[in-house]
Amino acid sequence: MAELTRRDMLKGAAVAGAAAAVAGLAGCAAGAEKASSASAAASADAAASASAEAAASAAPAAAAADAVAEFKMVLGAEAGGSNFGIYRESADLHGDASETDDTLANLNSAMGGETGAHTKYAAFAEAAKAAGLDRIAALFNATSKAEDLHRHEEERVAQLLDPAAKLPEKPQVSPTETDGNLIAGARGEIYETAEMYPIYIATAIKERDAESDAAKKDALDQAVLAFTRAKLAEAYHAKWYMDAYTTIDTPTDEKYWLCTTCGFIHKGAKPGACPICGLTEYEEF
Ligand SMILES: [Fe+2]
Numbered sequence: 001m002a003e004l005t006r007r008d009m010l011k012g013a014a015v016a017g018a019a020a021a022v023a024g025l026a027g028c029a030a031g032a033e034k035a036s037s038a039s040a041a042a043s044a045d046a047a048a049s050a051s052a053e054a055a056a057s058a059a060p061a062a063a064a065a066d067a068v069a070e071f072k073m074v075l076g077a078e079a080g081g082s083n084f085g086i087y088r089e090s091a092d093l094h095g096d097a098s099e100t101d102d103t104l105a106n107l108n109s110a111m112g113g114e115t116g117a118h119t120k121y122a123a124f125a126e127a128a129k130a131a132g133l134d135r136i137a138a139l140f141n142a143t144s145k146a147e148d149l150h151r152h153e154e155e156r157v158a159q160l161l162d163p164a165a166k167l168p169e170k171p172q173v174s175p176t177e178t179d180g181n182l183i184a185g186a187r188g189e190i191y192e193t194a195e196m197y198p199i200y201i202a203t204a205i206k207e208r209d210a211e212s213d214a215a216k217k218d219a220l221d222q223a224v225l226a227f228t229r230a231k232l233a234e235a236y237h238a239k240w241y242m243d244a245y246t247t248i249d250t251p252t253d254e255k256y257w258l259c260t261t262c263g264f265i266h267k268g269a270k271p272g273a274c275p276i277c278g279l280t281e282y283e284e285f
């Protein structure tokens, strides 16, 4: 039997940490503020003492109170690291226009990006359907709904920092041919997962760690989790857009499954626990 390496164990813990963290976030969204503040307290506590090995041995069903501490390890903030880092692509490719040191501004910017993507993909779905590409229309519809989840979660967190924060108007969209729409979608997803969200995550961690007000610190913590969850989901969106592009002339009738908690998408048989949030609620497309 192959020996389980330390890196394997850390990877397992990273997934468990992400699962518990998002479970905590979902609880918070439902109004379970008590669980949320317990997470924040556990975070401060564990930051000082938890080693990577201790986190690695945590059960997948770790209590939400441990979630943030484990998630910090996922983000590479604790010694030991993991297979998940805040990767950032060279800024030369896209410029630094989106970079700010202000998480509220970043939440508003992300709400704009997600609203644009949500609207654009719905239009792309219509165009694909009109072209007889039903499975690609299903993928665009699933992804459009994923971005809707992201923009509403970001609005919820933004309102913790500024009660007046609200989603922007939906833009006008002009779809082109479906192959081009898939490439445009994949490019946007890769930008978000490799550059935009990594900047926002790093900024939110920095602000959170420097914040002394408990409520604001908790809100910034929720921003870190919302950005991270979106960053991970966008990578799957890019994957399925490129898969659809490469098989545009040889489609199958496989289903897409959207995790209605975090926006993760899977193609094929109905998946078990979501690899991002650990939950099992899916919508079929
Ligand atoms: Fe996406």
Ligand SMILES: [Fe+2]
Pocket: 259, 260, 261, 262, 263, 264, 274, 275, 276, 277, 278, 279
């Ligand atoms: Fe999920």
